[in-house]
Amino acid sequence: MISWGENSKVASTVKNFISSHRIPHAIMIEGESDKSNLDLSLYIATAAVCSGDTAPCGVCKDCHLAEVGSHPDITRVSALDGKKFLSVAQIRELRADAFVKAHSAEKRVFIIEDAHRMNEQAQNALLKVLEEPPANVVFILLVPSKTMLLDTIISRCVLLSQLESKADDNRYIEMANRFIDLLLSGSEYDMLKLLTPLEKSRVDAEDFFSTLSTCAADRLKKGSSHARVLDRLYDDTKYYSDLLATNINMPLLISLAVSRSKGLSDR
Secondary structure (H helix, E strand, C coil), X not given: CCCHHHCHHHHHHHHHHHHCCCCCCEEEEECCCHHHHHHHHHHXXXXXXXXXXXXXXXXXXXXXXXXXXXXXXXXXXXXXXXXXXECHHXXXXXXXXXXXXXXXXXXXXXEECCHHHECHHHHHHHHHHHHCXXXXXXEEEEECCHHHCCHHHHCCCEEEECCXXXXXXXXXXXXXXXXXXXXXXXXXXXXXXXXXXXXXXXXXXXXXXXXXXXXXHHHHHCCCCCHHHHHHHHHHHHHHHHHHCCCCCHHHHHHHHHHHHHHHHCC
């Protein structure tokens, strides 16, 4: 089993969120280990409320309160004792509480444990606040697999996956290489057409840009004659991933990625 500290991709993503002070308003953590998922969520929550210079500093009052599980701005939500599912009433209460100002930190964090135990009605109740989130609030959903939640919920979250990777899991290698080929010798229309399906899911878009970064790096290592363009493209993939951490409109992001990328080859 991979813990989040051993998963280099997850660790790098989380540290980037924190160091850039751009923790997403909605995060989904998937993994087979409940403990590992919870540990990661508490690390992010602690960083979000930390009042030190480098989050999480581990020495400020907020970090100490988070460590002992008594920080007033970190709320954990789970099914009530004896209940199998998270009720819609619990989610509505969470939704109302999210609009209450933070007690002592700059942010409030709501960790929904076993988020897959929300029925469709509860998920739709949560969707309302994910679509128009209050300022300075972070929602973290913990699930064994993202497939156990509605697509509308998934599309509003940045995914941190701790599932064991498989060789055939990356379905975006061909798409990423096709994008690079079109960037170097194709039309902006064809590039846009290629990426349009990604508008439906932030999770899929994040996977694509991560793969695009890897493919661009691979071509650079092989000594491509288009090194300047590929180097800029590699840098830009991080920019697109950062934008995904915000509530940016997906068609706008895809259009920006295409026009910005094509502009590299036209210079």
